[in-house]
Amino acid sequence: MTKKILLLGSGELGKEFVIAAKRLGQYVIAVDSYNNAPAMQVADEREVIDMLNGEALDAIVAKHKPDIIVPEIEAIRTERFYDYETQGYTVIPSARAANFTMNRKAIRDLAAKELGLKTAPYLYADNIEDFRKAVANIGIPCVVKPLMSSSGKGQSIIKTNDDINKAWEVATTKGRGDYNEVIIEGFINFNSEITLLTVTQRIGITLFCPPIGHRQERGDYMESWQPAHISPEHLKEAERMAKAVTDSLTGAGIWGVEFFLADDGVYFSELSPRPHDTGMVTLAGTQNFNEFELHLRAILGLPIHEISIERAGASAVILSAIESFEPPKYSCIEAAASFSKSDIRIFGKPFTRKHRRMGVALSYDKVGTDIYELRNKAKDIADLIKVY
Numbered sequence: 417m418t419k420k421i422l423l424l425g426s427g428e429l430g431k432e433f434v435i436a437a438k439r440l441g442q443y444v445i446a447v448d449s450y451n452n453a454p455a456m457q458v459a460d461e462r463e464v465i466d467m468l469n470g471e472a473l474d475a476i477v478a479k480h481k482p483d484i485i486v487p488e489i490e491a492i493r494t495e496r497f498y499d500y501e502t503q504g505y506t507v508i509p510s511a512r513a514a515n516f517t518m519n520r521k522a523i524r525d526l527a528a529k530e531l532g533l534k535t536a537p538y539l540y541a542d543n544i545e546d547f548r549k550a551v552a553n554i555g556i557p558c559v560v561k562p563l564m565s566s567s568g569k570g571q572s573i574i575k576t577n578d579d580i581n582k583a584w585e586v587a588t589t590k591g592r593g594d595y596n597e598v599i600i601e602g603f604i605n606f607n608s609e610i611t612l613l614t615v616t617q618r619i620g621i622t623l624f625c626p627p628i629g630h631r632q633e634r635g636d637y638m639e640s641w642q643p644a645h646i647s648p649e650h651l652k653e654a655e656r657m658a659k660a661v662t663d664s665l666t667g668a669g670i671w672g673v674e675f676f677l678a679d680d681g682v683y684f685s686e687l688s689p690r691p692h693d694t695g696m697v698t699l700a701g702t703q704n705f706n707e708f709e710l711h712l713r714a715i716l717g718l719p720i721h722e723i724s725i726e727r728a729g730a731s732a733v734i735l736s737a738i739e740s741f742e743p744p745k746y747s748c749i750e751a752a753a754s755f756s757k758s759d760i761r762i763f764g765k766p767f768t769r770k771h772r773r774m775g776v777a778l779s780y781d782k783v784g785t786d787i788y789e790l791r792n793k794a795k796d797i798a799d800l801i802k803v804y
Contacts, residue, residue, distance in 0.1 A: 421483070423445065426453035427454055453766075457764050463476050491564070494511070509665065513665035535685070536559075536603075538554070541600065542596050556574055558603050559571065561591075561599050563599060571634070571635030572635075606676035610654070611640070611673065612675060613670055613672060622658075622663075626703070629645070629787075639795060643783075670692075670710050671688065671690075696731050696778075697731040700727065700730070701780055702728065710723070729779065730780075732777045732797070733775070734803070746762060748801050752777065755793060755796070755797055758794070759780075777798040
């Protein structure tokens with residue numbers, strides 16, 4: 417039952433995945449572009465390569481001959497995955513899923529044009545002249561994103577004409593990969609955002625975790641909570657949409673499917689074929705299995721009969737206010753740990769920059785507890801901890 421897993425990307429999500437894998441006796445090689453990334457600290461082996469270099473990626477696969485290849489980030493030469501599948505390697509969730517979801521153009525066109533899911537209006541541009549025309553067609557305000565990025569990098573909101581040139585510069589310089597094209601989205605007047613963690617199995621039905629609410633700043637996750645309030649009809653529609661897109665992409669694993677909830681219904685937003693940032697709230701014991709355990713079990717083909725809500729919980733990120741290539745230190749851990757029904761995770765990143773996520777604070781209580789109280793507690797804990 418022991419499998420050799422090649423983990424491509426070794427951040428905080430990868431670290432929790434490796435912990436789950438080691439608890440079930442798996443062997444993991446953690447790969448990233450820098451040494452001592454969080455997941456490397458708990459993995460069996462490590463490799464440092466540029467995963468956008470296809471030849472380097474091929475060499476690592478050939479060297480380790482893994483049973484399973486698990487992408488954890490976007491910045492990977494994902495078109496190589498098709499070759500790996502033909503060679504007999506298992507790519508999670510699938511080469512098709514990794515290629516579509518790592519590129520906003522592919523996944524948005526699949527959702528809106530092929531599957532007919534409700535999305536914000538959108539256009540693409542690969543030069544400044546077409547970009548200005550697209551902004552005029554979509555209208556202001558609008559949201560601009562690189563085709564490939566994560567954690568909100570390169571994303572901005574155009575609120576006035578004065579923001580147009582800056583938004584283009586940010587999107588074309590702060591994204592990942594070698595794409596110069598950007599997506600311009602109409603601004604949806606939504607009431608809230610949710611992540612619907614969706615589990616697809618090799619054998620078994622598609623399962624859904626209780627919805628997770630989240631709040632973002634600079635396009636990046638700041639806090640999340642579970643369960644999030646959503647009407648039964650909107651939840652049913654979100655589940656239908658999540659199943660439609662994951663069925664089309666194929667493969668087993670957990671997917672972070674994001675939705676906007678507005679007065680006129682549910683809008684599909686984005687999709688990640690792996691554990692999701694906002695799902696870190698499940699580390700508070702909100703479910704019978706956290707999102708990393710669910711991902712691993714689905715990957716290994718272990719049956720998952722149900723996903724149940726066990727607690728109400730909230731998470732808040734611990735951010736760095738400094739930039740330093742020295743190993744970071746943390747103050748006020750003892751004070752932060754004095755809160756009841758709470759926990760802390762320090763990711764172990766070897767260097768930091770301003771606004772970088774360095775850890776997460778968790779709070780929890782019985783189901784039915786006022787979610788705002790839990791959110792405030794998690795934020796109070798996170799605010800106590802300083803990175804220096």
